[in-house]
Amino acid sequence: GDSVTQMEGPVTLSEEAFLTINCTYTATGYPSLFWYVQYPGEGLQLLLKATKADDKGSNKGFEATYRKETTSFHLEKGSVQVSDSAVYFCALRSARQLTFGSGTQLTVLP
């Protein structure tokens, strides 16, 4: 079946550091890919998405590129802020449902 593998956390960075959270997937066909973010005590919010190979999703300084050849959708941000501290989930959509990765806890220190 479909699956998503994320780098394990927690990840702790200093403010203004570069962020990469790795995500790879296994799926039949060409699923849509998503990054969701969950701030403390809240539900998940869509951060960005890509629906086909080589698409780049971007939002709030975060970016991820749909790489079919490496089945990856790594999340990057050039300069993180304290307010980016949250849990980040990679997900793929197939068969009318989302399959989530295990989540990566990010803490940004001032």
Added chain:
Amino acid sequence: DTAVSQTPKYLVTQMGNDKSIKCEQNLGHDTMYWYKQDSKKFLKIMFSYNNKELIINETVPNRFSPKSPDKAHLNLHINSLELGDSAVYFCASSPGGDHEQYFGPGTRLTVT
């Protein structure tokens, strides 16, 4: 003007009790979902309804029963609660297709 709302936000109950969690969306979406998030933040889909019809029913105990009285509501009823049911339950809705899902704020269920 909350898009996806859940009640209650917190639910503490004893083993063996029956409880319900309610979900409502005012986005006009056709599809609604229930997810369970465990203590390690792992998210797993439980159910999905499209226009009041069950379309996804993952392997969950029969003690869990979703009910969709109309397109805007999807409630989750849990019978004979067990310690392992303690988790955060999220409701979500979507217009379908490749559109994103909109999540509610979650209901933290604690079974003692």
